[in-house]
Amino acid sequence: MKKLLLADDHDLVRETIAEFLRGQGKFDVYVANSLDTALDICDAQGPFDLVLLDFMMPGMDALSGLARMKARARCPVAILSGTAPPDVARRTLRSGAAGFLPKTLDPQALVSAVRYMLLGEIYKPMEFLSLEDSIINPVNLTPRETDVLVGISEGKSNKEIARDLDIQEVTVKLHLKTMSRKLNAKNRTHAAMLARDMGLA
Secondary structure, X not given: OOEEEEEOOOHHHHHHHHHHHHHOOOOEEXXXXXXXXXXXXXXXXXXXXXXXXXXXXOOOOOOHHHHHHHHHHOOOEEEEEOOOOHHXXXXXXXXXXXXXXXXXXXXXXXXXXXXXXXOOOOEOOHHHHHHHHHHHOOOOOOHHHHHHHHHHHOOOOHHHHHHHHOOOHHHHHHHHHHHHHHHOXXXXXXXXXXXXXXXXX
């Protein structure tokens, strides 16, 4: 039986979701009402196969809570949200979450999403799929090109970017060339502005 940790500060929502997952999904579900409690349970009862965290609960501090839990749990960590604004979904997925789950998902869809993430996949709600693809990576940048673009948006030189990424400066120039072509960026400043528009900076 797969072991899940669900953390949400709203008692009714937490218990309802937990019951769905236990009843429909046949999962072993542990619950917590804050990030700190979830981290304690993770230490005491882990390892878990998947962790679900409410985006707005105490201790989350935006996405730093996701990073803390990922480091502690060493398993996929997904975010739950009641409001599910596209910007939050986008930043959550970009920060390495295993998925972004609106609390409005019906029970069967929720169970299916959890099973999908347990397979190592990233769950994206359909209404955000096209938005996420178009905004996060509208021109299919490679991960390394994206790293270089972030470096440029932070005002770093090619030499500094090369040092940060542990690659050769000539490699940075190559990535810069291909990335600029994909973005139709006229120069570094233009590329940095585009990075901000894409939510990368």
